[in-house]
Amino acid sequence: MPINAEYRGPGELPEVIPVFPLPGALLLPRGQMPLNIFEPRYLAMVDDALRDGHRLIGMIQPDVAHSPKEAKPVLFKIGCVGRITQLAESGDGRYILELTGVSRFKVVEELNVQTPYRQCKVDFFSFTGDFTARKGEDAVDRKALLEVLADFLEANKLKVDWEGIEAAPNEALVNALAMMSPYGAAEKQAMLEAPDLKTRAEILIAITEMDLAKKRTSGDPPVQ
Structure with missing residues (x-):
């Protein structure tokens, strides 16, 4: 799916991104993922991604098998960032959106932030091949x-x-x-x-x- 932004390499993506932990969710470069956003923290995440202009959200799975039940889930070390390429308001407080995958990333560290959603410092340079369509x-x-x-x-x-x-x-x-x-x-x-x-x-x-x-x-x- 064509997108308005052209990402030619890791240096064109931000070092810090919001992350959306979602079990069983797999986003891959140039793949499309529909999302139904209704939790207030993730509605805020979408608003901030649009306000900041980058329109990027990192999809990542929680590693539930290695997470203490009383704490927020540990995240897997690898996820995939996507750009919001479609968005609609449902009229009942939800966002119906579609992410188009850009590149996988490696989590460097999770940051202590004031936002209700989680944010991570990430590295895209391990996945430079993701920026070349149809590679391999x-x-x-x-x-x-x-x-x-x-x-x-x-x-x-x-x-x-x-x-x-x-x-x-x-x-x-x-x-x-x-x-x-x-x-x-x-x-x-x-x-x-x-x-x-x-x-x-x-x-x-x-x-x-x-x-x-x-x-x-x-x-x-x-x-x-």
């Missing part, structure tokens, strides 16, 4: 990806627009399937942290194959 997509095993997708759809009795899938470039296809996948936080984090598109596709294929094999042997209903 020729290495993706598209045939294997489509085969496991077909198996998943059949097992779950789902239908998709195959013409649209077949027309999609490898980067868009891999990242969209990863973002929409029904897997847990650990699996989503593994796909986020994959060093390249080829590895992300391989992780997605492996996770899906293991899930399908487990369902076949256990007799459990497929993932919905």
Whole structure:
């Protein structure tokens, strides 16, 4: 999806960004994530992102497995920053918005701030490849990806627009399937942290194959 701002490298992004911890949420560069914002602290976060002009929000998963129950959740070290590219007011106090992924980031430190939402100092320089669209997509095993997708759809009795899938470039296809996948936080984090598109596709294929094999042997209903 085209966006008005052109980010050509890590130096064009701020060192401090607001972060939105959301379990199971996976945003990837150039991917689109819809969000329904209703908590007052995150409404304030959106307002500030618009007011400051950068329109950026860092999506990151809380590491619930390693967080004390009485404290705010520890964050994973890697997230992805997105730019607000669509926003609508619902009329009942909510924002309906869409983020377009720009680049992954590494959390350097979480800051002590007065805002109701969390903010982190981050480093984008570990992910300079994220600023190049479609980088490495020729290495993706598209045939294997489509085969496991077909198996998943059949097992779950789902239908998709195959013409649209077949027309999609490898980067868009891999990242969209990863973002929409029904897997847990650990699996989503593994796909986020994959060093390249080829590895992300391989992780997605492996996770899906293991899930399908487990369902076949256990007799459990497929993932919905």
